[in-house]
Amino acid sequence: MSAQPGDIELQVDGRTVRVTSGATLLDACRAAAIDTPTFCWAENLTPVNVCRICVVELAGARTLVPACSRKAEAGMQVLTDSARVRTSRKLVLELLGSSVDMSLASDFAPLCKRYGAQPERFGPRDTPSDHRDASHAGHHELGNADKAASMAQSVKIDNDLFVRDYSRCMLCYKCVEACGSDAQHTFAIGVAGRGFDARISTELDTPLSDSACVFCGNCVGACPTGALMFKSEHDLRAAGEWDESKQSVTDTICPYCGVGCTLTLRVQANRIVRVTSPSDNSVTAGHLCVKGRFGTAFVADRAPDSGTGQPPT
């Protein structure tokens, strides 16, 4: 590859990497085919660099730096697998795993293995509490120190389209960004509270149906941990019937307006159980409206088979 004007040359793990001006260290890592984990980063959202799983060691910097948002500069020397990087990534995994139900975050278990993370080192996760939504910033009561305080709480089911299981919320801010200035401009949710009591919330924890929510589901599409989930998927999982081996995934075009959004339909037992759009799609950038996201139930809206009670196949 020949150098272009504006190209930046830096060292990543001792290798020379060339990226264009404006690229991040994450871009540089990927250009060098170095697998760099991310949770809160997404290609269609502004980096918030809060999860800190992508930290790398930059020569001359006092602390580690987040690869996802640190701009590459000429001459930087970056280490992505040093002892310091490994320790921080391990601890980020352990801190998340000990406080959040990460079981539906697809990368989580392999990453724990890769970094030797054992979340249970911090003790068993504490019992659920439904006091988070009205907790006051600042002073807290000291809990049981032999249990690890956690996000565990009841699932919020206040509408027919999607559920909010904040026991699984790692506070990556993606839903807030997708609801706000990165996609939908609805601003129905924000991060409320402070510190460990921080939480995704509508004003006063108002049910979504009474909030500004327009049910576009872009928050669901952005959620990396399954905290926001189609009600159809939630119900199947609750019934123990969610089975990805029996699901098919089909890309199609939304049947509603003339924009032509790509829909990715996940189908189980001939029912659409989840609708997404590819985040690299030039029309949608991964975002849909309420019709494309949730308005496809009619496809399966046929009389059940009179003999089996199942929808016709």
Place this chain on the structure above:
Amino acid sequence: MDLRPIPVDPSDEERRAVDSVLGAPPADRAQPAPETARVLRTQLLPTLLALQNRVGWVSPGGLGYACSRLGLPPAEGYAVASFYALISLGERERSFAHVCDDIACQVAGAPALCAQLERELGPAFQPSHRAEPGQARPPSKAHWGHSPCLGLCEQAPAALVTSARTDGPRAQAFGSASCASIWRALAGDEIQPRPVHLDSSGPRRLLARAGRIDPTSIDAYLAQGGFAALRRAFEIGAEGVQREITASKLVGRGGAAFPTGRKWEAVARAAAEPHFVVCNADESEPGTFKDRVLLEADPFAVLEAMVVAGFATKAGRGYLYLRGEYPRAAAHLELALVKARERGYLGRNILDRGFDFDIELRRGAGAYICGEETALFASIEGYRGEPRTKPPFPVESGLFGKPTAVNNVETLVAALDIVRDGAAAYAAVGTAGSPGTKLFCVSGNIARPGVYEVPFGTKLRALLGLAGGIPGGRKLQAILLGGAAGSFVGANQLDLELSFEGARQASATLGSGVVFVLDDSVELAPLLQRIAAFFRDESCGQCVPCRVGTVRQEELLGRLTRGISLGSFEQEGNLFAELSQAMRDASICGLGQTASSAIESALKLFQPFSRKTP
């Protein structure tokens, strides 16, 4: 965006509170246009504080009215309101006592005071609660609640009593708090403040006027050489000021010790317009009260220094961000602003030199993190006080994304002497690496707690001597140097030289100038537990290492204090070592990066839990 308002009407009182900040509503009741809403957003925190201070809490109706006046989605207003400890989203008694139980007060009997308050005033405010979706949290009948450091450590234990009143709120902070004085303050009595003990060895520069002149009189300030530095600045020009500040080697006194000259030069040079000056008066580091003393006792000096900084950095506007827990400083500053404007030291064409500069006073609302410079900007702008990633640094992209010189109060006041007398005169005392003088906040088990101005290079032993040593025939156990984000030093380290290089040599930090003295009667374990609780309470919650790490750190100390452990003590030690390393390395800002430093130093020095190893 379509706003969906909160479907609850405000009371007349709430309407008036909001209108007191935003003015009367437009006749057509139209929502502000989006461009206007962006400008208005910066009024969010002042509006929420007006509700809190006049009504006693931020109700759904009050929040809803504030948001519609500001053109703000209610979810965003709620996100900001729920970030601050001094804002209550549930109905609360109009008169409420915030009782400090932080490190200095803990050592001075706050636990006993709180126990007595429980008995006589009833249970403390319950921070964690259950509320119905869409409803405010249930009303609280509590008259008092626990508070982090109130910056009155020299007269611990301390309390801040706020009384919400439509005709103008009242707040008083006082030390030597007792159940009786708190009760009297709640009933509306004025508690006479005790004057702070001020002393110095060597020249009195930062404390030249504090305690010696009437802080409400601009004439008294002028008679003591007030505004001479500003006149000198006009003579030597902006570049001249930058030159002197750089030559003086002045570094920030808030804790980070960044060279002030470099900061000012960078802002002056920055191409983007406008430039801003921000005075960081959000002093909240446990054990720190020096800025409070300057703000209360020498407010004109702080304003003059901001004008000088504005002139040097080519800024037209300054913001003074004062922590919400300093009512006396707020009153003195408000008065000083009015008088300085009257006499032409602020506003248009200052001293007829064609320079325009004005200052807006902003109040914090109970959030230590807002002392972090980028969190402070976010707070002024009307967002949650969450730090931003650096780079870009404030000199390039600070307040409202513009080049900003943000300086601590003491730094600014130190700059006055440098500009007036020159860098060479400033360096007449101090060390080669740290010229000049420094304020230290001496508290704890010490005969004369107070603010001490000593030349850099003074030995820690000499400072303790100046403060009268340890009373009651007790022996020194340890000193917490630099605050909760600093480190403990032992009795064998009294030869430590109080300078930036001296502290570095001893692997300590001067931090914000905290010298918190502990005699051999103090139990370290509860103190460390309190420090851990502080960081958990004050973490903004944005990044994983700090949000969860501060909790795990507190739990770990809790186990050790109770003599239990997950596995062996050695395992807990390894866990702590890795946890503190990850917090230091991977947190976004200084809060998480230093949240374990004092605890780590104590565990190394004293092994306070070793005898309890299971």
